[in-house]
Amino acid sequence: MKQSEVELLKSLLIKKSKIKSENGVLEIANTADGLKARMISIEANKLYQDTREGYNELDIEKIENGSGNGVNFSIEEGRLIFNGTTISAQYIYNNSKIVAKLNSGSYTFIIKKSGGNVNLGSGVLGFYLNENNNQVSNITINSSSANTIKSNFSLDGEKEISLKIFANAANIIFDDFELEIMILKGTYTTENLPNFEEYGVMPSLDFESEVIGVTGNIEVLINNGLQSSEESYKSQLQEFSLGSKVLYGNEIARDGIVFKDGKWNWKTNFKKYIVKNTDVFIQGTLSNRFYINAELNNKNYFAMSNYFKSGNEENFDSNNTIVLQTNRINLMTNNYTVEQLNARLKELNESGHPLYVVYPLAEAELEEITDETLISKLKKLLYQLKEYDDVTYINSGKEIEFEVLVEQDKLRILEKGGNLNE
Numbered sequence: 001m002k003q004s005e006v007e008l009l010k011s012l013l014i015k016k017s018k019i020k021s022e023n024g025v026l027e028i029a030n031t032a033d034g035l036k037a038r039m040i041s042i043e044a045n046k047l048y049q050d051t052r053e054g055y056n057e058l059d060i061e062k063i064e065n066g067s068g069n070g071v072n073f074s075i076e077e078g079r080l081i082f083n084g085t086t087i088s089a090q091y092i093y094n095n096s097k098i099v100a101k102l103n104s105g106s107y108t109f110i111i112k113k114s115g116g117n118v119n120l121g122s123g124v125l126g127f128y129l130n131e132n133n134n135q136v137s138n139i140t141i142n143s144s145s146a147n148t149i150k151s152n153f154s155l156d157g158e159k160e161i162s163l164k165i166f167a168n169a170a171n172i173i174f175d176d177f178e179l180e181i182m183i184l185k186g187t188y189t190t191e192n193l194p195n196f197e198e199y200g201v202m203p204s205l206d207f208e209s210e211v212i213g214v215t216g217n218i219e220v221l222i223n224n225g226l227q228s229s230e231e232s233y234k235s236q237l238q239e240f241s242l243g244s245k246v247l248y249g250n251e252i253a254r255d256g257i258v259f260k261d262g263k264w265n266w267k268t269n270f271k272k273y274i275v276k277n278t279d280v281f282i283q284g285t286l287s288n289r290f291y292i293n294a295e296l297n298n299k300n301y302f303a304m305s306n307y308f309k310s311g312n313e314e315n316f317d318s319n320n321t322i323v324l325q326t327n328r329i330n331l332m333t334n335n336y337t338v339e340q341l342n343a344r345l346k347e348l349n350e351s352g353h354p355l356y357v358v359y360p361l362a363e364a365e366l367e368e369i370t371d372e373t374l375i376s377k378l379k380k381l382l383y384q385l386k387e388y389d390d391v392t393y394i395n396s397g398k399e400i401e402f403e404v405l406v407e408q409d410k411l412r413i414l415e416k417g418g419n420l421n422e
Contacts, residue, residue, distance in 0.1 A: 046250055047211070047212070047213060047249055047250040047304060047358070048211075049202075049203065049209045049210060049211045049212060049304055049306070050202055050209050050210065051201075051202050051203065051209060051309070052197070052201060052202050053201055054197070054201035054207070055182075055185070055194060055197065056182040056183065056184065056196075056198065056200075057102060057107070057182075057183040057184065057199070058163070058182055058199060059100065059200070060075055060078055060079075060080055060099065060163075060199065061075055061078070061199065062098065063075070063080075063093060063095065063097060063099065063163065066093070067084070068092045068093055068094065069088065069092045070084050070086050070087040071083070071084040071085070071086060071092045071174055072084050073093065073165075077198065078197070078198030078199060079114060079115075079179065079180055079196075080178070080179045080181060081115075081176060081177065081178045081179075082116075082176075082177040082179075083174050083175065083176060083177070084173075084174055085170075085171060085174070086123070086167045086169065086171065086172040087170055088169075088170045089167065089168045089169055090166070090167070091164060091166050091167075092165045092166070092167055093165040094164050094166075095162070095164075096130075096133075096162045097162060098160045098161065098162060099161060100129075100160075100161040100183050101158070101161070102155055102159050102161060102183070103158050104155055104156055104158070105154065105155060105186075106153075106154045106186060106187045107137075107152070107153055107154070107155065107183055107185060107186070108150055108152050108184045108186065108187060108193075109137045109139060109151040109152075110149070110150045110151075110180075110184065110188075110193060111127060111139050111141070111149050111150075111179055111181050112148045112149075112179065112180040112181075112196065113147045113148075113178070114178045114179060115177075115178035116174070116175055116177040116178045117174075117176070118173065118174050118175070119172065119173040120141070120142060120143045120172055121143070121169065121171060123142075123167060123168055123172045124140050124141060124142045124167075124168050124169075125140070125141040125165065125166070125167055125172070126138060126139075126140050126166040126167075126168070127139045127140075127141075127163065127164075127165055128163070128164045128165075129163060129183070130162050130164060131159040131160065131161055131162075132160075136153050136159065136161065137151045137152075137153040138151065146190075148190050148193065150188065150190055150193070163181075203305060203306055203308055203309060204307060204308075205307050205308075205320075205333070205335070205336075205348075208307060208353055209306055209307075210306060211248075211304045211305070211306060211356075211358045213255065214242070214247040214255075215242060215245075215246055215247075243371070243374070245266070246272075248358055249269070249270070250360075253269035253270070253299075253360055253364070254269060255269050255270055257369070257378065258366070259378070260366065263368050263369075264368070264369040264375055264378050265366040265367060265368050265369060266367045266368075266369060267364055267365075267366055268361065268364060268365045268366070269360060269361055270358055270360055271296070271298075271358070272356055273294065273296070273357045273358075274354050274355075274356045275329075275345060275349065275354055275355040275356065275357075276349065276354070277349050279292050279345075280292065280342055281331060281338060281342055281345070282338065283338040286317060288319065288332055289316075289317075289331075289332055290332075290333070290336075290341055291330045291331070292328065292329050293327055294327065295327055296324060297361050297362050297363065298324050298359045298360060298361065298362060299359075299361060300312075300324075300360065301313045301323055301324050301325070302360060303322050303324045303329075303357050303359040304322075304358045304359075305322045305356065305357050305358070306353075306355065307348070308320060308321055308322035308332075308333075309321045309322070311332065316330075316332070317332065318332060319332060319333060319335075320332065320333055320334075320335075322357060324357075324359055329357060
């Protein structure tokens with residue numbers, strides 16, 4: 001939009017009008033010192049979540065925290081930690097809980113000493129993988145064992161595996177003795193083992209994955225038509241904390257802040273739906289589809305979740321995905337019945353980590369900002385635009401809302417012929 005006629009400028013002085021951009025670029029020609037502009041556009045980073053395929057087949061969390069034979073054991077970030085002194089030659093852990101479900105094929109059982117100390121003396125520790133009390137693999141640790149020990153084994157069918165831990169002597173002393181334990185599909189040597197990881201894939205109902213937007217400090221730039229190398233002409237607000245407010249965004253749309261009708265507003269292009277205890281999923285026409293009805297005002301099938309992978313219309317039947325419809329949230333999983341799924345979601349809700357969905361809205365929503373501290377910071381952005389004797393540009397390649405207020409007592413107009421009039 002271009003405003004260059006003197007008469008138009010004069011009319012603006014009288015009306016104190018506000019000019020709003022329609023295409024992201026506003027040009028006001030032949031203006032000078034007094035021009036002041038208000039602009040605010042805060043962009044979110046690309047929406048993303050941490051994901052991984054998950055190669056550790058052993059779920060050490062299944063054995064839980066406990067004690068045996070005078071030794072306490074606990075799980076921290078997927079690592080097994082021992083403290084205490086053995087009483088005699090007996091099991092430290094002798095439960096048949098299933099820690100891995102494996103198919104036919106070759107596997108590698110790995111134990112790595114990763115922290116703390118153990119005084120074994122002449123004793124040894126035995127770690128046994130069993131299937132129906134039949135041993136499929138074992139690793140023994142003695143005083144001369146290397147830090148990383150592995151054992152290769154093969155299975156000829158689907159097996160449910162348990163882990164048992166045996167100490168063959170009294171007075172084995174543990175002091176925060178930490179072990180990283182994995183079962184990997186395939187045959188590995190100690191030279192080509194991958195780094196330790198906890199059991200599970202992200203996201204899944206057994207392994208949460210946070211959906212990330214923008215939090216923390218934000219930098220807001222106001223560009224006055226200069227080259228990007230001219231850093232001294234950029235007006236910016238740094239250390240701009242949004243507190244607990246989370247902004248989301250991707251290549252199509254971004255959350256942000258706009259100043260409209262004299263008020264600061266959150267501009268929301270993405271919504272976060274948190275599944276409540278009262279939400280009960282129903283089994284759909286596909287045996288692995290479970291849904292709840294919800295008025296979402298969503299733009300398309302796309303969504304991101306902390307426990308399900310992103311799905312869409314094309315992979316509607318893919319396992320462990322979430323797919324939206326206009327009025328439904330669909331969870332696709334082969335691992336649960338509808339009763340088991342609802343019980344699991346209720347358990348997650350009660351633990352403080354409920355299932356949630358982040359999805360794009362069909363139309364952006366505005367919500368007035370009421371935080372006075374934040375409003376005070378935002379007000380500091382007003383009237384920070386640099387002033388020039390010739391042409392002032394306000395540039396933005398993104399969809400923004402801003403206003404320009406022309407003040408009569410400070411504006412100089414350059415008439416045709418070069419005569420300067422105050």
